[in-house]
Amino acid sequence: MRRKTLAAALTLLALAGGVRSAQDELDADLMRSIEDANRGLASNIALKDGPGASADAKELGEMFVQVEGYFVRKGDAHDAVDLSKKSRELSAEILRLIADRNFDSATDAATSLSRTCKTCHNFYKKS
Amino acid sequence: MHHHHNRRDFLSTSGLYLGAAALGGVAPSLAGLSVARAAELADPLAARPTHFPPKVKSVIWLHQNGAPSTLDLYDYKPTLHQLAGTDTPASFLKGIKTSTQGGVGKLFVAPSRTFKQYGESGAWFSNLLPNLAEHADKLAFIKSSVTVGATHDISILKLNTGDLSPGRPSLGAWVTYALGSANPDLPPYVVLYDGDREPTAGSQNWNSGFLPAVYQGVAFRPGNSPILYLERPDLRAAEQQRHSLDLLKRLNQLGADRYPSDTELRARIKSYDLADRMQTAAPAAVNLAQESEATKRLYGIGDEVSGGYGETLLRARRLVERGVRFVQVVTGDAPVKDGQRASWDAHDGLEDNHAVKARQVDKPIAGLLADLKSRGLLDTTLVVWTSEFGRTSYGQSGNGRDHNPWGYTQWLAGGGVKAGYTHGETDEIGLQTADKDKAVDTYDLQATVLHLLGLDHLKTTFLNNGRSERPTVVYGKVVTDLLA
Secondary structure (H helix, E strand, C coil): CHHHHHHHHHHHHHHHHHHHHHHHCCCHHHHHHHHHHHHHHHHHHHCCCHHHHHHHHHHHHHHHHHHHHHHHHHCCCHHHHHHHHHHHHHHHHHHHHHHCCCHHHHHHHHHHHHHHHHHHHHHHCCC | CHHHHHHHHHHHHHHHHHHHHHHHCCCCCHHHHHHHHHHHHHCCCCCCCCCCCCCCCEEEEEECCCCCCHHHCCCCCHHHHHHCCCCCCHHHHCCCCCCCCCCCCCECCCCCCCEEEECCCCEEEECCCHHHHCCHHHEEEEEEECCCCCCHHHHHHHHHHCCCCECECCHHHHHHHHHCCCCCCCCCEEEEECCCCCCCCHHHHCCCCCCCHHHCCEEECCCCCCCCCCCCCCCCCHHHHHHHHHHHHHHHHHHHHHCCCCHHHHHHHHHHHHHHHHHHHHHHHHCHHHCCHHHHHHCCCCCCCCHHHHHHHHHHHHHHHCCCCEEEEECCCEEEECCEEECCCCCCCHHHHHHHHHHHHHHHHHHHHHHHHHCCCCCCEEEEEECCCEEEEEEECCCEEEEECCCEEEEEEECCECCCCEECCECCCCCCECCHHHCECHHHHHHHHHHHCCCCCCCCCEEECCEEECCCCCCCCCCHHHEC
16 A cells, blocks of 8 residues: 555656656747737737737736746746746736726837837847 | 629728728727728828827938947947957856857957047047048937847848848838828838949838838939839830820729729839829939039048948938938948958958948938038938947957847937937947846837837737737837937
């Protein structure tokens, strides 16, 4: 019984390790999804499409949680942690502005979000 | 087939409507639909209102092809002169990838380089630009320019279109789309270049991308015949030509009526009409024979190095004088050494290269500024001195410099510009922008240019495949510190 428990624990550990190593690299698909959602957000705000823009902002906020988590785990990346946190906060602000139908301010905030992405890429993008 | 036709009609209607409504910065409305459609269908180049009062009517975009070393022109760095010949301290390299092409050599200063301050602003100019230096107080410098550093072709595309791959409209195309034409007899967007070759990456840098084709730039060839086949052949009478052009127009119009969303066809009809009118207007616009000898000398015309570029800039002045909205001027190659022609791209032999290239542009640009000023045109014209990137503080090949996208200088002059002001700075050796919050990317430069033309870059939009697009993609911030 004890042997079975140990085997199960080792299996779980191995699986967790696999997941962990997959998360050690920032997923290129995730970054592409962020880029797509960000372009969609800019477009939907310009078109004053509240539901579409809200969906994009919400999706972006969730993805920046993943990015922030990655850089926290990575360590020695204070700038990236700060920038992804700022991006997450900007996504939330955009969501509020869209709810208020304040599309002009939402455009400004979305542009700031794009600049934050760009600043981070200047330091951390692998190419 | 019938269904296809209806679908095209629908797409045409909704696309034109939304594009024009977005352009006007107004919420869609039925009244807007009929006005916008009528204007678009009648004349896609009809003059359109700005978002707010403009400071300038025209832009002369001086692209210094090949990327000059602004460290050798405007950005004086005493520390670089002190450290020349030594390795670049690691602290200056933090945060950048230096493997663009040639690795990192010793810090480099060209042996003959000296700097002086000019004007009340005290702006620094090197010994390479003695004529332009006399106009120091007309310029607003951006000494914290940044971009994406890659090959010239890619970074030039970004400078002009905002993207690293072809397909997006150039800034001039957006301006033309947003403002229309101020002179129906000339193209509103003209590209000029000197030398014997079309600029690097060619028409991708003045195309209209997903905007209707009528908004693309028209390239004028250098020399006495800038527009191919402009003159009527000797064997054809004026009346014969009139009849054949009228027939051509009627046939094209039949096609255009059947396929109203075919912007290529509409652009062609427009270009035939324009070519017809240009037979009279364009020769007058580009004919320098009417200019005085003093004016020609002012532009450096007559000098074997500066003459070609001088003629190009004099043509640029004549075009903005006639209401052309956007004149994109690309420096041609100049004979640098042993008759070999070169751009500003001095990976080696920077002393020889920049001595000739600076001589090519110094007097013409100084002449352009003086001429615009004396004619009262500088108040309504924006002159932008720009390049795809700058060059590194460290050397390459012993006597050249590599590409530098991390910190370089550009400048603006003209209406609405805070003349004599310097925005941002590079670090002590001129390698990176010192304060990242003051960094000015190509999108920010474009947003600022559009602002001076009375356009909000966030509201200059076009619906492409269901997505609202703008000149600055998802970026762009007007550099308000540069505004008077």
